[in-house]
Amino acid sequence: MVGDLAEKTSVRAVLEIRKAGESEIRVMTKSSTVDLVTKTDERVEKIIIGSLIKEFGEGTHCFIGEESVAKGEPCILTDKPTWIIDPVDGTTNFVHGFPFVAVSIAFAVKKQLEFGVVYSCLEDKMYKARRGKGAFCNDEPIQVSDVKDINKSIIISEHGTDRSPEKVKKIFSTMQKILCIPVHGLRGSGTAATNMCLVATGAVEAFFEIGIHCWDIAAGAVIVQEAGGILLDVDGGPFDLMSRRMVSANNDVIAKRIIKEIEIFPAARDDATPEKK
Ligand SMILES: O=P(O)(O)O[C@H]1[C@H](O)[C@@H](O)[C@@H](O)[C@@H](O)[C@@H]1O
């Protein structure tokens, strides 16, 4: 089954990450000095795409991979069968040895996400979900939290890699307002895929971020939905995978309460034309 292949491929990817983690990691930067990428990210993405092409043949499936897009490949979701891949989610953590790094692989057909696999490498946790078939962690069913009282919640968010003062101000003003609702706590693992799996297991009530990319959240989106959670745009509208912003939560009550506090700032869509990025 295609899902099993993605699972096997992510385990192979993890072996590469672990091997790389034991040797000197060559760090490079992308959109800014804090947007890191390593040769491991690039190599792991090539391994994942290579094994999928070997299985399905050249030209049958499309790929949206974080590092391929960074090198100029298009980031357009069409009706064709498409793999959406983040080879190393939490690259900054990987470089620093901070213990949250994940491989995220999702599969969509006709723009509908069909399944997602997130392998949290250092926790040795394989999260997976197929549309309509439930969500699992290491083959055990997982479910979102049943908390409806925002005062009894933990909320996750990330500050991302854009350090422009006006955006940083809005990010921290939002976090301050949420913290002072008050909620039990604010957290951030440094990887969106892991954050979404924490929503799916009920460890936290919601994760939101403006500035993430489709590859960070595609697999986690299936896992959260199949664990009984919901996905919305940060303005309360419908979730839009390519919009670079989203709220994932255990229920509508928590999601809508968080949305009231979010100070929205612009982030160019993943599928925007190059001049609009
Ligand atoms: O590690 P990445 O694949 O670059 O994604 C991270 C991103 O770097 C970080 O700034 C946050 O936006 C996280 O939510 C992403 O997963």
Ligand SMILES: [Mg+2]
């Ligand atoms: Mg990522």
